[in-house]
Amino acid sequence: MTGNDIRRSFLDYFTRQSHTVVKSSSLVPDKDPTLLFTNAGMVQFKNVFLGQERLPYSRAASSQKCLRISGKHNDLEAVGRDTYHHTFFEMLGNWSFGDYYKAEAIEWAWELLTREWGLPKDKLWATVYLDDDQAERLWAKISGLPAERIRRFGEKENFWEMGETGPCGPCSEIHLDRGPEACDRNGLPGHVCQVNGDCARYIELWNLVFIQYNRKDNRELEELPSKHVDTGMGLERITAVLQNVLSNYDIDFM
Numbered sequence: 001m002t003g004n005d006i007r008r009s010f011l012d013y014f015t016r017q018s019h020t021v022v023k024s025s026s027l028v029p030d031k032d033p034t035l036l037f038t039n040a041g042m043v044q045f046k047n048v049f050l051g052q053e054r055l056p057y058s059r060a061a062s063s064q065k066c067l068r069i070s071g072k073h074n075d076l077e078a079v080g081r082d083t084y085h086h087t088f089f090e091m092l093g094n095w096s097f098g099d100y101y102k103a104e105a106i107e108w109a110w111e112l113l114t115r116e117w118g119l120p121k122d123k124l125w126a127t128v129y130l131d132d133d134q135a136e137r138l139w140a141k142i143s144g145l146p147a148e149r150i151r152r153f154g155e156k157e158n159f160w161e162m163g164e165t166g167p168c169g170p171c172s173e174i175h176l177d178r179g180p181e182a183c184d185r186n187g188l189p190g191h192v193c194q195v196n197g198d199c200a201r202y203i204e205l206w207n208l209v210f211i212q213y214n215r216k217d218n219r220e221l222e223e224l225p226s227k228h229v230d231t232g233m234g235l236e237r238i239t240a241v242l243q244n245v246l247s248n249y250d251i252d253f254m
């Protein structure tokens with residue numbers, strides 16, 4: 001599959017799950033003074049999550065152009081040092097606006113990766129937020145992953161926030177083990193290849209955010225009236241995986 005086929009295949013898969021495909025929004029958010037650039041697919045839906053705007057559909061999917069060069073999600077320091085971060089990239093995503101929640105988000109992500117795209121189940125890992133027993137149980141039931149490949153992490157890794165304020169919540173990530181040959185820190189003293197470690201062997205493929213709070217100016221978390229789903233998967237990264245190359249810079253559309 002080319003990168004364009006992969007984008008199409010993602011959007012088609014979620015169309016079959018009754019999602020409305022929406023266009024990538026502007027890289028400069030037009031109605032959000034809290035962000036300089038669009039840093040995730042959910043930015044155009046911020047007011048929907050906050051209950052301040054209603055859309056004629058409750059499920060959406062898109063491939064959003066993103067820039068991560070400033071603010072909370074700033075990848076500038078990683079670009080050029082590893083082979084899988086970019087300042088500018090596309091993020092594939094699916095959303096539920098008060099519609100489905102954790103079970104469907106996990107089920108569809110797992111089905112798309114393993115059945116549609118054929119990724120090997122024994123190379124995939126899932127992570128959940130510290131106290132998210134529900135997501136952990138769902139992962140075990142839906143994917144059949146053994147307990148040692150469903151790991152818990154804290155706020156830094158498994159609680160996603162768009163910026164200093166705004167919709168946020170615990171998240172669950174899917175990581176891929178690309179094998180020992182993908183490690184770029186081999187032989188360094190004390191180095192251990194691991195999920196959320198510091199080498200290129202395990203890479204995060206997809207982030208499933210369970211949006212249930214609004215982070216307010218005073219840093220307090222306010223429970224939102226409805227629960228939502230916001231997922232994001234870098235198109236360049238999944239394309240490298242499906243095209244069987246270790247560097248995003250070796251995919252067909254770079």
Ligand code: SER
Pocket residue numbers: 039040041042093160207208209230231232233
């Ligand atoms: N908003 C989350 C992220 O950017 C999931 O789409 O990772």
